[in-house]
Amino acid sequence: MAVTIRDVARRAGVSVSTASAALNNKPFVSPQTRARVLQAALELNYHVNRMARNLAMGRTFQIGLLIPALLEHTFSASHFFNQLMRGIYGACRPEDYSLVLFAVENEDDLTRQMTHWAHGRSVDGFIITHPTWEMPYREVLEQSGLPYVVIGRPPDKDASRVLFVDNDNVQVAYDATAYLLARGHRRILFVNGPSRYTYAHDRNEGYRRALHTYGVPVDERLLVEAELTFVDGYRVVDALCGQVTFSAVVVLNPMQALGVMHALAKHGCRVPEDVAAITTDCEMAKYMHPPLTAVDIQPYQLGYHAATILLQLLAGEPTAPRIIPHALVERASTRRMVAQAHR
Amino acid sequence: MAVTIRDVARRAGVSVSTASAALNNKPFVSPQTRARVLQAALELNYHVNRMARNLAMGRTFQIGLLIPALLEHTFSASHFFNQLMRGIYGACRPEDYSLVLFAVENEDDLTRQMTHWAHGRSVDGFIITHPTWEMPYREVLEQSGLPYVVIGRPPDKDASRVLFVDNDNVQVAYDATAYLLARGHRRILFVNGPSRYTYAHDRNEGYRRALHTYGVPVDERLLVEAELTFVDGYRVVDALCGQVTFSAVVVLNPMQALGVMHALAKHGCRVPEDVAAITTDCEMAKYMHPPLTAVDIQPYQLGYHAATILLQLLAGEPTAPRIIPHALVERASTRRMVAQAHR
DNA sequence: CTGAAAGCGCTTACAG
């Protein structure tokens, strides 16, 4: 029923091996032969059977994208994830790789599935997002021998066995905080992501370092963590308003930031008049009311380089972890300077 | 290197066919034999090679999720898409199917790729989101013979050849609009999705029917369309404020709704005091300031049933399109009744 | 209930 390479070979009057060589652009096929084969393939509307090709070559030309958090909160950082996937896609497409989504409810779920996915050879390698301190599924993964790249720093970065792509999250948080400190703010609320994610530790560190640089003591009540959602951003700030005072808030996730803004509004806090705000960049930030100052962490680049590293790994080429630069974009939400007296 | 079924068979002291039968839980294997085989597999840490299995069985146990809009705006409806995928996953997991993501920049791009994806047999079938009036890729898809299910109604619904899952979008918009009309509103802004999507037509229809039911003439200036993003929701309402008057807005996408709310705020319009607002449901809607009245369109169900229909198709079981019910959830954003005088 | 054999549709040394 389906047209196979045998049909093509027959019609072109060549052997199957020659047909294969021609279709795969092997250099040693004569131009005339190649033309005949290609013509035959076209006429028969032939397309290689991937299942057979995969088995013969021992590769699937698929990479798995593991999202150990999807079903809870992933897409909440909509712009970020969107760009991340664009980047991954941008790198895979030219190499004819496609993307298999492995979304799971939680890490335990992932660990259970990983055995089948990895040992079953349904993909050639993995890109893993949302690295945590646990990553319990990693043991199974490594045992399977499949290569993988982490987006975000893995817990044992120092061991340097693991390939990853990340921002310098210490510096990201440092820059955001220092920017506010430089504008006179002294009481800065820091809404961090959940501490199970490795980046939350780094950002915490950056926040503290910035305060230290400016000689400002840390008030632990100003360090809070929230899930990466509108709802949780709203929740923590709603609970805090009235309890503690602050003149600025750093919330490095757009969805959390939206929630935070709504909580501030509910409590009658205007931005930037009463509170300055800074987040990570996305289209939304530009159009918020007021537009939000933001750190651009380049999600497209994160995705693109993660995929590139994985493809290099698969091709046996040398490769290395990569830090993606970030940049602060100034907008109205931090326009107000704080007078010396009010510090 | 990798352990194959031959190794398992050898260790269990049976033939390869018996090992296969035992591993696949065929009923005709004796309990003792099965136990020996399973034990051997466990000891050797054997996992079936999917590539070989796929080729032998002629199926990939993968379904493709086609998102002809991902790279522009998909995740903007974050909660919606999140739930949709959960639903798809929920149906696929028990059947051991996994999900391949086919995201493309646009429909032309998709058409070009579809040839390889569909004819290459890298998946057993497709779930397609964001149906438009064009769906140019569908011709190639149908020619390949692979089954597919559309989430949202396909353009030729009446032809009834195409399987799909959808809300009754005429009724969704009707209910939202009629709800506001019943509360006294007469000038109702309707922010629709892009007209290239089939659902936008249906919702437009529902809006008009509701006005007609209440004997309210349609003011075409109150019918606008926007991309499914915060930015575009903001843009259209920002442009409209001051140009036209309205006492309520229907915007059936959470991200657009956020943008609309920010535009209203910029122009000093309070919700619900100056303008009532109604959207589609998501966690956010509950926590907005004020909480938004919303139509729950049950995205999990949409995804779950789309996958279920596709799996039934693949299993050769009878199946049929399905309409998912919706429900209106009342919250503070539409609390205010409009006095007869202000109509 | 079990085993020997063919076949899924490719790719890839290898020989010529």
Place this chain on the structure above:
DNA sequence: CTGAAAGCGCTTACAG
């Protein structure tokens, strides 16, 4: 530059 043959690791009639 081309062809005959083996092999990728399974599943599935088929015979016993």
